[in-house]
Amino acid sequence: MVSKKLMGFWAFFDICLLAGGVISIVFSFIYRKTDILLNLTISKADLTAALVLGVMLCFTFLFSIGAVVQKNHITIGLVILNYILIVDAIAVLSVGTFIWFFSLRQRNEFHVLYLELPQSSRQFIQDKFSCCGYFNGSDAVEPSNFCTPSQIAFTNSLDPTDVNNAANFCVGKVTAFTDYTLNQMFSSCYGFMPIILGLLLFSLCVINKRKEDERFKKIDAKRGGKGFV
Structure with missing residues (x-):
């Protein structure tokens, strides 16, 4: 038995x-x-x-x-x-x-998706994370409460290859959120x-x-x- x-x-x-x-x-x-x-x-x-x-x-x-x-x-x-x-x-x-x-590959993958977002969604992300543009100050930037013309001009003048300027662009803050979520997803799946x-x-x-x-x-x-x- x-x-x-x-x-x-x-x-x-x-x-x-x-x-x-x-x-x-x-x-x-x-x-x-x-x-x-x-x-x-x-x-x-x-x-x-x-x-x-x-x-x-x-x-x-x-x-x-x-x-x-x-x-x-x-x-x-x-x-x-x-x-x-x-x-x-x-x-x-x-x-x-x-x-x-x-x-x-999320930095590049989400760049494509970010470009497909409607203007209002990109404005929301910019205001939420206090950033302008995705990879740089002119990449899919939208005028918003945070991204005023003067802020856009300032961000656009920054060198995107300088790590000290990374906080001004949206890529790092967006992928910080997506990275956590994706890690939870595939960890749960495994x-x-x-x-x-x-x-x-x-x-x-x-x-x-x-x-x-x-x-x-x-x-x-x-x-x-x-x-x-």
Whole structure:
């Protein structure tokens, strides 16, 4: 018989898998709110990926319940579960790696996105961070409460290659926000991997133990129903 301790570990990782799926789905809806910096950092494709991952993990949890309640000699459900977990792991690893790789090039990546923002959004960012222009004083600068004509003229006169002038341009302050957010995203995504791999490992243990129990039952039956001495 499969030990209660083994099944306890299996159940713990299974519940964690459900929690991860729910968190991913909730994240995909909460972060659809209107927020200029958040919308700049997290695209609709990212939110869709989070929703898909969440649904996959929740489906895996539901399938696992059906697989584990089968009789001992029926292990095909758990075998299929392991294949599903491998697919989940590949999906999580792919999404997490994509976000991580994007975060390595965010200064240039977000420059393109920054240029696509409407004028009002760039004005909001300039006023929030007290900066003018993205890479330099003339790069996508907009007149705003902070960026007055005199401030724009001053910022435009600064050397963008001088690190002492970096605080006057928006690139550093924008990417400081996006870097934190992206790090949280791919770290959370990679955080699903130990759960998936843990459940995979304990599912293999449960399969092995059930097969072992069934083998001993057959041996016992051949001995006339008597146990081993």
